[in-house]
Amino acid sequence: MRKNKRRLDAAMKNSLLFAALASILIVMLIGVFTFREALPAFRDIGLEKLLTESVWRPGEGQYGILAMIAGSGLVTAGAVILGVPLALGCAIFLSEIAHPNLRALVKPCVELLAGIPSVVYGLFGMVIIVPIVRGIDMPGNTGFGLFSASIVLAVMILPTITSVAEHAIRSVPKEFREGSLALGATKWETIQKVVIPGARSGIISAIVLGLGRALGETIAMIMVIGNSVIIPAASTGNPLSIFLSRARTLTGNIAVEINYATGLHESALFATGVILFVLIMIVNSSAKYLMSHGNTGKNR
Amino acid sequence: MIIRKLKQNFAFTAMWLSCGFTVLILLIVVGYVIIKGFAHINMDFFLTPPRGGLSGEGGISSTIIATVYLVITTLVFATPLGVGAGIFLVEYADNFRSRFVQKLVVIARFGVETLAGVPSIIFGLFGYALFVTTLHFGFSILSAALAGTCLVIPVIIRTTEEALKAVPDSYREASLAMGAGKWETIWKVVLPSAITGISTGIVLSAGRIVSETAIFYVTLGGSYRTPTSLMSSGRTMALHVYYLAMETRAFDKALATGAVLIVLIIILNLVINTVSRWLST
Numbered sequence A: 001m002r003k004n005k006r007r008l009d010a011a012m013k014n015s016l017l018f019a020a021l022a023s024i025l026i027v028m029l030i031g032v033f034t035f036r037e038a039l040p041a042f043r044d045i046g047l048e049k050l051l052t053e054s055v056w057r058p059g060e061g062q063y064g065i066l067a068m069i070a071g072s073g074l075v076t077a078g079a080v081i082l083g084v085p086l087a088l089g090c091a092i093f094l095s096e097i098a099h100p101n102l103r104a105l106v107k108p109c110v111e112l113l114a115g116i117p118s119v120v121y122g123l124f125g126m127v128i129i130v131p132i133v134r135g136i137d138m139p140g141n142t143g144f145g146l147f148s149a150s151i152v153l154a155v156m157i158l159p160t161i162t163s164v165a166e167h168a169i170r171s172v173p174k175e176f177r178e179g180s181l182a183l184g185a186t187k188w189e190t191i192q193k194v195v196i197p198g199a200r201s202g203i204i205s206a207i208v209l210g211l212g213r214a215l216g217e218t219i220a221m222i223m224v225i226g227n228s229v230i231i232p233a234a235s236t237g238n239p240l241s242i243f244l245s246r247a248r249t250l251t252g253n254i255a256v257e258i259n260y261a262t263g264l265h266e267s268a269l270f271a272t273g274v275i276l277f278v279l280i281m282i283v284n285s286s287a288k289y290l291m292s293h294g295n296t297g298k299n300r
Numbered sequence B: 001m002i003i004r005k006l007k008q009n010f011a012f013t014a015m016w017l018s019c020g021f022t023v024l025i026l027l028i029v030v031g032y033v034i035i036k037g038f039a040h041i042n043m044d045f046f047l048t049p050p051r052g053g054l055s056g057e058g059g060i061s062s063t064i065i066a067t068v069y070l071v072i073t074t075l076v077f078a079t080p081l082g083v084g085a086g087i088f089l090v091e092y093a094d095n096f097r098s099r100f101v102q103k104l105v106v107i108a109r110f111g112v113e114t115l116a117g118v119p120s121i122i123f124g125l126f127g128y129a130l131f132v133t134t135l136h137f138g139f140s141i142l143s144a145a146l147a148g149t150c151l152v153i154p155v156i157i158r159t160t161e162e163a164l165k166a167v168p169d170s171y172r173e174a175s176l177a178m179g180a181g182k183w184e185t186i187w188k189v190v191l192p193s194a195i196t197g198i199s200t201g202i203v204l205s206a207g208r209i210v211s212e213t214a215i216f217y218v219t220l221g222g223s224y225r226t227p228t229s230l231m232s233s234g235r236t237m238a239l240h241v242y243y244l245a246m247e248t249r250a251f252d253k254a255l256a257t258g259a260v261l262i263v264l265i266i267i268l269n270l271v272i273n274t275v276s277r278w279l280s281t
Helices: A001-042 A047-052 A066-097 A100-115 A117-134 A146-172 A176-182 A186-198 A200-216 A219-225 A239-244 A251-259 A263-293 B002-040 B041-046 B061-095 B099-117 B120-135 B141-165 B169-177 B182-211 B214-219 B239-250 B250-280
Strands: B049-053
Touching: A001 A047, A001 A200, A001 A263, A001 B061, A001 B099, A001 B120, A001 B141, A047 A066, A047 A263, A047 B169, A047 B214, A066 A100, A066 A146, A066 A186, A066 A239, A066 A251, A066 B002, A066 B061, A066 B169, A100 A146, A100 B002, A100 B250, A117 A146, A117 A251, A117 B002, A117 B239, A117 B250, A146 A200, A146 A219, A146 A239, A146 B002, A176 B120, A186 A200, A186 B120, A200 A251, A200 A263, A200 B120, A219 A251, A219 B239, A251 B214, A263 B061, A263 B099, A263 B120, B002 B250, B041 B061, B041 B141, B061 B099, B061 B141, B061 B239, B099 B141, B120 B141, B120 B214, B141 B214, B141 B239, B182 B239, B182 B250, B214 B239, B239 B250
Parallel strands: none
Antiparallel strands: none
């Protein structure tokens, strides 16, 4: 009886260890496999050519992903510009201003916004936002493009940034606020000069996390960005018209072409994946670094 | 003082507005899709399969079956692995004396975190390369479920870890003091009190699979026929929305399917919220 028990303990311990190791195995498999498939592209095309050439014509052996990098970069920038002020306003409101009852009502809404499938955002973008953007009178404007994609993406990263930033703001100790209020500062001055600086690193990492989500979004982007492989350029003298240009993201490039690609073309798509993976790893680890090493209110 | 007060009023109004605007966005997106979508929903919509072709005629019956099929298959793979890894990390990881195992544990934690941040199309790319082509599973429920497993494992591990950490140590000590073995303690004492938390993670994962599109776009194949085995190709509801919008332009049917998806997600969210509220009281 006793012996059986001990044997069961050891068996369970080992099988649980195996389950934990499976997560290492998966990461390694993903890394090894993606990189192995990308190797021919890195060898035959070269990293430099991949990153700096702007022409992507797999039929003619031209594989430059600069246009996709520009597309991903611009649409992410657009989403951050549109989404961050809204998200931070929302985060400050929820943590500092809102009555607990109102907060209990709004918080699930923000969570639901995060739960809506990206394909539904894409559909909404196609049906509502693209026709509105098409109304802007500019040459070559089809409605599909960076501007529509930025709007859709801004909504998609809003809940991520809001909830992480709100958490950071709430973890600023109460004494900070009380001290500031006791010195005669108004509530807004307290928020502006004490609370926000105290939560600065958490807020920045919230934005960086949102950026990571934006870079990784695929389906919604395919649906509204137009998917043309061109480096976005302004169509008129107004530099903002660059956002009416069609574009393609790194993620979209993979999803649209992988199922029929073969040979070097397929390998170039895996190389796109590797570059995206490295980009996101850099973004996410800088967010993590900021969270653990930044001067949040608590450990100052 | 008046100016400072004015500044405050101005700033607070801006915060109020940004929050109101966020809620408004939610209401517009959800409201529009549900109202427009429900206009095209009737019993036939649920009971007939899509007829294919460019018109986008037919219902969504086969896509509902494919979605359920895929969710169940994914959870069958992901739940034992994820829950097992979670139990190991909380209950066993710190008791190992061997340096080697300790290092492995550190790497495993890092691995889970990395997985959680990887964009889903990378899982799709990986799943396509390994399961669809190299292992010759083809475009199938099996390939898609294995790729989906990579997506949800970090979710399940994290929620399991949190649920286990919330169980007071005194429970474990009492059980061990009464002569129960380590595993007996976990099985009969720790797991029963953590089970609601763990199931939250599993429901959350089901939601992720239901709403994920990119991974399945490159691993599931997109056939609108009813899947009959693990090796058959298929099309989840989310994928159906994509195909309808991009290939047929049957936006009314796409909105109707999207509305069904949103209602499903709202229900899953309600389940999770109720469970966690029940947990905290």
